[in-house]
Amino acid sequence: xxxxxxxxxxxxxxxxxxxxxxxxxxxxxxxxxxxxxxxxxxxxxxxxxxxxxxxxxxxxxxxxxxxxxxxxxxxxxxxxxxxxxxxxxxxxxxxxxxxxxxxxxxxxxxxxxxxxxxxxxxxxxxxxxxxxxxxxxxxxxxxxxxxxxxxxxxxxxxxxxxx
Numbered sequence: 001x002x003x004x005x006x007x008x009x010x011x012x013x014x015x016x017x018x019x020x021x022x023x024x025x026x027x028x029x030x031x032x033x034x035x036x037x038x039x040x041x042x043x044x045x046x047x048x049x050x051x052x053x054x055x056x057x058x059x060x061x062x063x064x065x066x067x068x069x070x071x072x073x074x075x076x077x078x079x080x081x082x083x084x085x086x087x088x089x090x091x092x093x094x095x096x097x098x099x100x101x102x103x104x105x106x107x108x109x110x111x112x113x114x115x116x117x118x119x120x121x122x123x124x125x126x127x128x129x130x131x132x133x134x135x136x137x138x139x140x141x142x143x144x145x146x147x148x149x150x151x152x153x154x155x156x157x158x159x160x161x162x163x
Contacts, residue, residue, distance in 0.1 A: 043105045046096055047113065058089025059121060066124045072131035083128075090125055090143050093118065097145025107152075115153040115160075122150035 049055065061082050066072050075083045096114070099105045111118075129142045141147075 039105055042099065043109060046099065046105065050092060050096065050114070054085065055089050055092055058085035058087075058092075059117070062086045062089055062121055062124045062128065066127050069127045069130055072127045073135075076131060076135065086128060087132075090128060090146055093121070093125075093149070094143040094146040097143075097147075097149035100149055101145055110149075111153055111156045115156050118146075118150040118153035119157045122147070122154060125150065 065075055065082065066086065072083075075086070096105075096110065100107045100110055125143070125146060129147070132142055
């Protein structure tokens with residue numbers, strides 16, 4: 001009888017370990033699914049904000065009105081409201097870059113959706129950044145996440161064109 005009790009005790013302990021392992025596996029699987037869902041939701045939220053009329057207008061102004069440092073200076077003096085929209089668009093793209101760098105959103109997904117635009121806007125954005133740096137005298141780098149992401153997007157676009 002003592003031997004049977006020992007075997008039953010070992011079997012119960014083993015079963016408890018199996019159940020604990022399955023619970024841990026299921027918990028980890030659920031956590032991963034939750035993280036992925038949160039990343040998708042964050043991407044969709046950013047996509048919605050980036051697709052707003054105001055953001056589109058700011059990016060259009062950036063593309064159409066700023067082709068040089070001089071253009072950025074003229075825009076600051078002559079149309080500060082337009083420049084405000086351009087700055088808002090750059091700030092939002094900087095947030096996108098920050099989220100990519102922190103891994104909050106998937107970089108490949110961002111490049112598939114926004115890569116060409118980021119690459120196209122980069123040279124225009126650099127003029128605005130330089131104009132603001134010169135006129136504000138700030139030693140702080142402006143929109144560093146945008147700059148890094150846009151440069152990387154340009155490389156990504158070149159690779160896509162070669163495929």
